[in-house]
Amino acid sequence: MSHDLKNKGLATRNIHAGQYSDPATMAVAPPIIQSSTFCFDNCAHGAALFSGEGEGHIYTRMGNPTIGRLEEAVCALEGGQGAIATGSGMACINNLVFSLMNAGDHLVGTSSQYGPSRMVIERDWSRFAVKSTFVDTSKADEVKAALTPETKAIFVETPANPTIVMTDIKEIAEIAHNHGALLIVDNTFASPILQRPLELGADVVFHSMTKFINGHTDVVSGMIVTSTKDLYAKIKPVANFLGACMDPHQAWLVLRGLKTLSLRVKACQENAIKAAAYLESHPKVEWVRYPGLKSHPQHELALRQMDGPGALISFEVKGGIEAGTKLLDNVDIMTLAVSLGGIETLIQHPSSMTHATMPRESRLAAGITDGLVRVSIGCEDIEDIIADFDHAFSLV
Numbered sequence: 220m221s222h223d224l225k226n227k228g229l230a231t232r233n234i235h236a237g238q239y240s241d242p243a244t245m246a247v248a249p250p251i252i253q254s255s256t257f258c259f260d261n262c263a264h265g266a267a268l269f270s271g272e273g274e275g276h277i278y279t280r281m282g283n284p285t286i287g288r289l290e291e292a293v294c295a296l297e298g299g300q301g302a303i304a305t306g307s308g309m310a311c312i313n314n315l316v317f318s319l320m321n322a323g324d325h326l327v328g329t330s331s332q333y334g335p336s337r338m339v340i341e342r343d344w345s346r347f348a349v350k351s352t353f354v355d356t357s358k359a360d361e362v363k364a365a366l367t368p369e370t371k372a373i374f375v376e377t378p379a380n381p382t383i384v385m386t387d388i389k390e391i392a393e394i395a396h397n398h399g400a401l402l403i404v405d406n407t408f409a410s411p412i413l414q415r416p417l418e419l420g421a422d423v424v425f426h427s428m429t430k431f432i433n434g435h436t437d438v439v440s441g442m443i444v445t446s447t448k449d450l451y452a453k454i455k456p457v458a459n460f461l462g463a464c465m466d467p468h469q470a471w472l473v474l475r476g477l478k479t480l481s482l483r484v485k486a487c488q489e490n491a492i493k494a495a496a497y498l499e500s501h502p503k504v505e506w507v508r509y510p511g512l513k514s515h516p517q518h519e520l521a522l523r524q525m526d527g528p529g530a531l532i533s534f535e536v537k538g539g540i541e542a543g544t545k546l547l548d549n550v551d552i553m554t555l556a557v558s559l560g561g562i563e564t565l566i567q568h569p570s571s572m573t574h575a576t577m578p579r580e581s582r583l584a585a586g587i588t589d590g591l592v593r594v595s596i597g598c599e600d601i602e603d604i605i606a607d608f609d610h611a612f613s614l615v
């Protein structure tokens with residue numbers, strides 16, 4: 220049975236939205252409806268569903284009860300009007316470009332964003348005449364200067380991967396709307412627990428749910444949430460035809476992980492605040508970027524726009540790439556792996572890993588130095604993470 224979640228807090232919505240008991244069996248946990256197709260009462264019923272009349276499911280690429288619960292859950296957290304689950308975060312990006320852009324249209328993006336999400340637009344969508352310019356979206360002037368009469372969307376990732384640069388969503392939404400363009404926000408690094416871009420004026424928000432939303436480093440998945448039913452109606456049919464859809468079992472696993480999102484984000488963040496302070500005071504660290512530190516150039520924006528600084532930290536070891544490699548090769552509890560937002564601490568080297576597909580000049584222009592190290596702090600005992608850092612630094 221579904222609960223009345225109107226005016227309820229974020230943690231309550233997190234636990235209950237989409238997670239109501241199953242009316243058929245009264246099971247409290249949602250069932251996995253592992254079926255690719257759904258039967259019709261008769262031809263008239265099938266025809267009615269295909270023409271968009273009546274309630275019911277047709278085929279899992281088009282919609283499925285378990286996937287629908289997950290869409291409802293994330294939509295409620297982001298405060299949207301419609302949600303579309305996808306097989307990965309990358310599938311969100313391709314769905315959005317495919318459904319919202321035409322050949323000749325132009326997009327302005329964040330220069331420091333997840334390497335493949337920039338490269339698929341800059342390198343691959345450009346082959347279909349979708350034009351793009353990537354700028355430092357933390358600077359409104361750079362965004363304005365990049366606009367052309369063909370600009371149809373501004374695409375920002377905030378906080379950005381891996382530089383932790385932040386973009387003022389409210390300010391950029393105004394610039395986009397004055398230009399007749401849409402604002403799309405990748406909210407993967409913050410999660411809806413810490414940042415809700417639709418409330419700040421964004422038109423579309425999306426997630427790699429592989430990260431915080433699932434949180435257990437065992438599922439790849441994505442979710443698009445729209446601010447209006449019209450935008451949902453524009454994206455949904457194209458997403459169906461693109462076919463980068465979710466599987467019901469995948470959706471069920473994410474529903475399970477999602478239940479503890481609010482708890483996990485807060486626990487990881489509490490540790491990250493301590494880890495960032497430790498790193499900032501370490502004599503072998505050149506610089507640290509973390510929204511919770513006063514030294515972050517946009518600390519004030521973080522306080523205004525986010526409900527907390529999150530769990531992602533980037534830093535550089537004195538001695539650059541060589542020293543950084545030495546540190547990464549000697550961690551123990553922290554795991555040397557890409558991805559982020561899991562229950563465990565993951566540490567990696569963007570210029571040779573997540574952002575290796577970007578040309579070096581683009582990386583440097585975006586602030587992704589050769590020696591930058593990114594860490595996603597998990598929920599372990601923070602003393603053990605700091606002891607792990609201490610040991611690895613002693614070998615640098």
Ligand code: LCS
Binds near residue numbers: 308310336408441558
């Ligand atoms: N957006 C952001 C901000 C990301 O960090 C990633 C993946 C994606 C989109 C794509 O999502 P996926 O298709 O992988 O679900 N980021 C990764 C990272 O930093 N390390 O490994 C993957």
